[in-house]
Structures are given as C-alpha cells and as structure tokens.
Amino acid sequence: MNKIRNFCIIAHIDHGKSTLADRLLEYTKTVEGKDMQAQVLDNMDLERERGITIKSHAIQMQYLYNGETYILNLIDTPGHVDFSYEVSRSIAACEGALLIVDAAQGIQAQTISNLYMAIDNDLEIIPILNKIDLPSAMPDEVEDQIIELLGCKREEIIRASGKMGQGVYDILAAIIERVPAPKGDPEAPLQALIFDSVFNSFRGIIAYFKILNGTIRKGDLVKFFATEKEYNADEVGVLKLTMSPRDVVTCGDVGYIISGIKTSKEVKVGDTITHVKNPCEKAIDGFEEVKPMVFAGVYPIESEDFEDLRASLEKLQLNDASLTFQPESSIALGFGFRCGFLGLLHMEIIQERLEREFNMDVITTVPNVSYLVYDKKGGVKEVHNPSGLPDPTLIDYIEEPYIRASVITSTAYIGPIMSLCLGKRGILLKQEYISGDRVEITYDLPLGEIVIDFYDKLKSISKGYASFDYQMHDYREARLAKMDILLNGEPVDALSTLTHVDNAVNFGRRMCEKLKELIPRQQFDIAIQAAIGAKIIARETIKAVRKDVTAKCYGGDISRKRKLLEKQKEGKKRMKQVGNVEVPQKAFLAVLKLD
Numbered sequence: 001m002n003k004i005r006n007f008c009i010i011a012h013i014d015h016g017k018s019t020l021a022d023r024l025l026e027y028t029k030t031v032e033g034k035d036m037q038a039q040v041l042d043n044m045d046l047e048r049e050r051g052i053t054i055k056s057h058a059i060q061m062q063y064l065y066n067g068e069t070y071i072l073n074l075i076d077t078p079g080h081v082d083f084s085y086e087v088s089r090s091i092a093a094c095e096g097a098l099l100i101v102d103a104a105q106g107i108q109a110q111t112i113s114n115l116y117m118a119i120d121n122d123l124e125i126i127p128i129l130n131k132i133d134l135p136s137a138m139p140d141e142v143e144d145q146i147i148e149l150l151g152c153k154r155e156e157i158i159r160a161s162g163k164m165g166q167g168v169y170d171i172l173a174a175i176i177e178r179v180p181a182p183k184g185d186p187e188a189p190l191q192a193l194i195f196d197s198v199f200n201s202f203r204g205i206i207a208y209f210k211i212l213n214g215t216i217r218k219g220d221l222v223k224f225f226a227t228e229k230e231y232n233a234d235e236v237g238v239l240k241l242t243m244s245p246r247d248v249v250t251c252g253d254v255g256y257i258i259s260g261i262k263t264s265k266e267v268k269v270g271d272t273i274t275h276v277k278n279p280c281e282k283a284i285d286g287f288e289e290v291k292p293m294v295f296a297g298v299y300p301i302e303s304e305d306f307e308d309l310r311a312s313l314e315k316l317q318l319n320d321a322s323l324t325f326q327p328e329s330s331i332a333l334g335f336g337f338r339c340g341f342l343g344l345l346h347m348e349i350i351q352e353r354l355e356r357e358f359n360m361d362v363i364t365t366v367p368n369v370s371y372l373v374y375d376k377k378g379g380v381k382e383v384h385n386p387s388g389l390p391d392p393t394l395i396d397y398i399e400e401p402y403i404r405a406s407v408i409t410s411t412a413y414i415g416p417i418m419s420l421c422l423g424k425r426g427i428l429l430k431q432e433y434i435s436g437d438r439v440e441i442t443y444d445l446p447l448g449e450i451v452i453d454f455y456d457k458l459k460s461i462s463k464g465y466a467s468f469d470y471q472m473h474d475y476r477e478a479r480l481a482k483m484d485i486l487l488n489g490e491p492v493d494a495l496s497t498l499t500h501v502d503n504a505v506n507f508g509r510r511m512c513e514k515l516k517e518l519i520p521r522q523q524f525d526i527a528i529q530a531a532i533g534a535k536i537i538a539r540e541t542i543k544a545v546r547k548d549v550t551a552k553c554y555g556g557d558i559s560r561k562r563k564l565l566e567k568q569k570e571g572k573k574r575m576k577q578v579g580n581v582e583v584p585q586k587a588f589l590a591v592l593k594l595d
C-alpha cells in the first residue's frame with residue numbers, strides 16, 4: 001500500500017488538465033503508440049468535440065522510480081463551474097492534487113474554488129505552473145500569485161508544459177515524494193466509497209470505488225449500505241485504459257465492481273460497499289447531496305417515447321448523480337419530466353447525451369430556478385416550474401435564490417463588469433486586489449438572472465479576461481410576476497416564465513420579437529402575445545405563407561421532389577405541434593437568445 005498514490009488534477013477550465021494527463025500517461029507508458037491520441041481520458045465524443053472535460057475519469061499508471069514500482073491512480077476532473085460536483089467527488093478519492101495554473105492566464109476563479117475543496121479534504125497540493133512554452137507566459141508573476149494563494153515556497157512550484165513535455169518527470173517524482181500513501185487497514189472490515197457509476201448494456205451497472213479499509217475479492221458477497229441489498233462481486237478490478245479484472249482489490253486501491261445490478265436506483269454515488277459477513281460498523285461520510293440550480297422540462301417529441309425517456313434519464317443519472325427528474329405534464333407538450341441541472345451547460349450536455357447515447361428526440365423548455373412561494377395561510381412551497389405557481393390571489397410573497405459570486409479580472413474591466421452585475425440586480429459586497437492589477441469582485445446576484453446569459457456576457461465584455469465562480473447563498477423576497485406567452489390566443493404553458501416586475505414589459509416585448517424570428521411562417525397568421533394575468537403586455541404577428549416546397553421542381557424530377565419532401569420531414573423532427581401551430585425547439589429556448 002505504501003507504493004500507491006491517488007491523486008487528481010484540478011484547475012480552472014482550459015488551463016491544461018487533460019493535456020497534462022495525456023503526458024503522464026505517455027511518460028509512464030500507460031498508453032503507447034497507436035492508442036495515444038489527444039485527450040485520451042476524455043472518452044465521450046461530446047468531450048472531444050467541445051474540447052472540455054465533463055466527467056471525471058480514473059486511470060491507473062505504473063511508474064518505476066528509484067528502483068521501485070509505484071501505482072499512480074489519476075483522476076482527471078472537469079474545470080467548468082457546472083461540473084464542480086464531479087470535482088468534489090474525485091477529490092474524496094485522493095490524497096493529493098496537482099493544482100494547475102496557466103502561466104499566461106494566472107489564477108482564476110475555479111483555481112481558487114477547486115483549491116479550497118482540495119484543502120477541505122486535506123489533500124497534499126502540488127502547484128504546477130503550466131504552459132510555460134507560451135510566448136505570453138508570465139512565469140514569475142504567476143508564481144508570485146501562487147505563492148500568495150498557497151503560502152508555499154517558490155521551489156515547490158513545478159514549471160511545466162503539458163504540450164511540450166517539460167516538467168513531466170518532475171511532476172511524477174513529486175507525486176511519489178510528496179503525496180502521502182493511502183492510509184487504512186487491509187485486514188479491517190471492508191469500507192469502499194462509491195464515487196461514480198455507469199450503466200453498461202451488457203454488464204449492468206459498474207460502480208467505481210475507492211477502498212478505505214479492507215479487501216474485496218472476486219466472488220465475495222457484498223452489500224450496499226444505502227439500500228442494504230446484497231450482491232455477488234462477479235467481477236472486481238482496477239481502471240486502466242480499459243477495465244482490468246483482478247482477483248483481489250485492496251485498501252487504497254481505486255477500482256470497479258460489477259455485480260449484476262440492473263436498476264439504477266440500487267447504486268448511489270457516495271454510498272459505502274461492505275461485506276455481508278463482517279460488515280463495517282458505519283458508512284463513510286458520503287458526499288453532500290448536490291442541489292440542482294436550474295430546472296427545465298424535457299419532453300419526448302413523440303409522446304409514446306415517454307417511458308423510454310424515463311429509462312434513459314435513469315441511466316444517465318447513474319453516470320451523473322447531479323441530474324434530477326420527476327414526471328410532469330404540460331398542456332402544450334404532453335407528458336415529460338422536470339429535470340434539475342447544475343447550470344445551463346449541464347442542461348445542454350444532458351440534452352445532447354440523451355440524443356447521442358440514447359437516441360431520444362427531446363424538446364427542452366425554458367430553464368428557470370426554484371422559487372419559495374409563501375401562501376397567505378403561512379405555508380411555503382418550493383416551485384420548480386412557473387406553471388406550478390398557485391393562483392396569484394393565494395400568494396403572500398415569493399422568494400428567489402441568490403448566489404454569492406466571485407469575479408476575478410484585471411482593473412481594466414471593472415467598469416463594464418459592474419454595470420453588467422447592476423443590470424442583473426446584483427449587490428456589490430467587496431472589491432479586493434489579489435496581486436498586481438488583478439481584482440476579485442464579490443457580488444450577491446439573483447440566480448435567475450445569471451443562469452440565462454451572464455457567463456457569455458461576462459466573457460465578451462472582458463474579452464475573456466474575467467473568470468467567475470459562485471455558490472448558492474440564500475433566498476430573498478422578490479417582486480416577480482408570471483409572464484405567459486399566447487400563440488393565437490392559447491397560452492403555451494411551456495413558454496411561461498417568472499420575471500421581475502420592473503423588467504416585465506421590456507422582457508415581454510423582446511420575447512415576442514424573438515419568437516417571431518424563431519417560429520417559421522405557417523399557412524395562417526400567428527399572433528404571439530405576452531401577458532401578465534389577463535393583461536397583454538406585448539404582441540407580434542407572424543404573417544401566413546403558402547409553402548409548397550415542391551413548387552420549384554420541374555414536372556418529372558421525382559427524386560429531387562422526394563429529397564425535398566424528406567428534407568421538410570427532417571425539419572419537422574425538432575418541432576412540436578402546439579394547438580395548430582408548429583413550434584420548433586429553438587423557440588422553447590428563445591429566452592436564452594434574447595439580445
């Protein structure tokens with residue numbers, strides 16, 4: 001066990017975690033020659049295409065150091081704020097962390113938040129100044145920032161380039177020298193912490209764990225604490241580039257178990273696995289239950305796919321414990337689910353994974369946050385969907401969630417960032433200089449205002465030189481009103497939103513204009529109206545068109561005609577019939593596209 005090192009890589013988004021992980025795999029000869037491709041661990045297509053890490057990935061390496069072979073278990077983690085929950089779980093499975101800081105960008109918001117998470121879990125931190133090959137690198141200055149943040153010595157910082165390979169051997173040496181070996185007793189009753197799981201259509205559910213105490217053998221009878229269900233350990237093993245079965249996995253190891261579990265409810269991330277005979281006394285303190293921040297309806301395009309959608313969401317949830325869902329119905333869209341996400345990127349990723357991995361065609365509706373609605377009788381109810389709001393006459397007041405946000409930027413951008421936050425009803429708390437001309441600004445902001453487009457706006461006004469991190473803070477009373485959208489006089493519940501009273505008219509007008517752009521012209525006029533209660537606050541009309549797609553074709557060209565018709569059918573795939581109006585997916589997310 002003293003030859004095992006469990007470590008993760010943490011950093012702000014794009015500071016080079018996955019690239020450095022590639023180098024570690026290459027220099028330890030874990031992946032060689034033909035298997036080596038960029039971002040080996042980002043094995044989801046979606047991760048490669050977008051160049052971001054969404055899931056944490058675990059992989060075991062072996063490395064010969066001073067004549068001894070060490071086992072290094074690496075867990076690569078995502079950098080985007082929406083996925084910080086993945087980071088917290090990976091951290092719990094490690095004793096050390098490589099903290100990577102981009103030498104050109106310096107310390108950013110998630111550098112700090114991920115670092116705090118690692119410190120809270122008592123991890124040994126190895127600071128790495130990455131991308132030193134960049135001409136724009138400012139190694140001395142960024143080193144100063146790291147020293148100030150960590151209170152470490154200059155010699156402890158390793159200068160590296162994940163791209164060119166500098167510093168990689170130093171990093172491997174530091175992992176062995178500085179990260180403590182896992183503690184624990186291989187003879188004690190089994191205590192294994194489940195930190196992730198996936199569904200495999202052939203093998204059932206695969207749970208990934210780290211053993212804190214004890215040993216697990218193939219064929220052992222084990223039980224899961226949360227469900228108290230018993231299973232046979234059909235296969236146990238460690239995680240190399242693929243799963244690598246072992247007869248025994250022991251204390252300190254990061255591994256996997258396959259035990260024929262088919263239903264996702266039976267495996268809970270954060271749960272403890274122990275033996276049926278000689279069980280441990282108590283479960284490991286799991287993870288804090290993650291609270292979704294943003295909610296949206298997810299509806300199958302074909303209503304008969306409802307049960308398939310449920311099964312797909314259950315499987316996805318296994319691999320993504322932060323996703324929540326419960327059935328709901330909409331007059332406009334039929335039966336679907338109200339899903340909870342950590343943020344908009346998370347929502348987008350889930351929609352794409354449903355489409356790619358499960359072949360589901362879905363419509364997602366306007367995202368919103370959760371509200372606390374106090375009624376006049378003194379009761380309170382959490383509402384995740386504007387159409388679930390009680391009648392206005394019964395409502396005493398509504399509270400909305402506020403976050404505490406930290407923005408790190410250079411002084412040049414303070415002005416525009418402050419006016420952005422002000423426009424989002426933000427309250428400035430403090431402004432602190434970190435080092436040089438870098439400033440941390442702290443704001444309280446209504447979450448509902450930032451989920452929509454805050455991140456993109458921040459990036460564009462600061463030309464990318466501002467980073468942002470936030471935590472849920474509290475709920476505060478707000479003057480909110482429910483705004484409905486009517487298409488040809490029919491309210492479309494899936495388009496309802498809660499908006500601040502002061503912005504309502506402006507918001508309603510912009511929504512109507514945007515919907516006019518997004519809903520295709522049809523064979524009759526379509527009136528789009530925004531209303532608060534019975535009062536219409538904005539209106540647009542989409543003029544009728546007679547659309548004969550085959551009109552352009554010359555008489556005999558059948559194949560061309562067929563192609564055009566097919567194309568039209570394809571276009572319909574992402575449409576939903578609402579009353580007599582066909583509404584495309586884009587329109588349901590119009591609110592995200594307001595200028």
Ligand SMILES: Nc1nc2c(ncn2[C@@H]2O[C@H](COP(=O)(O)OP(=O)(O)OP(=O)(O)O)[C@@H](O)[C@H]2O)c(=O)[nH]1
Pocket residue numbers: 011012013014015016017018019020051052053054077078079080130131132133134160161162163164
């Ligand atoms: N010049 C230079 N570029 C690098 C280096 N390391 C990474 N990059 C580039 O920086 C970008 C981000 O690298 P990734 O490794 O994907 O970053 P990441 O931190 O894993 O990103 P997320 O997983 O999405 O948080 C890519 O375009 C890399 O090619 C380096 O050492 N030098």
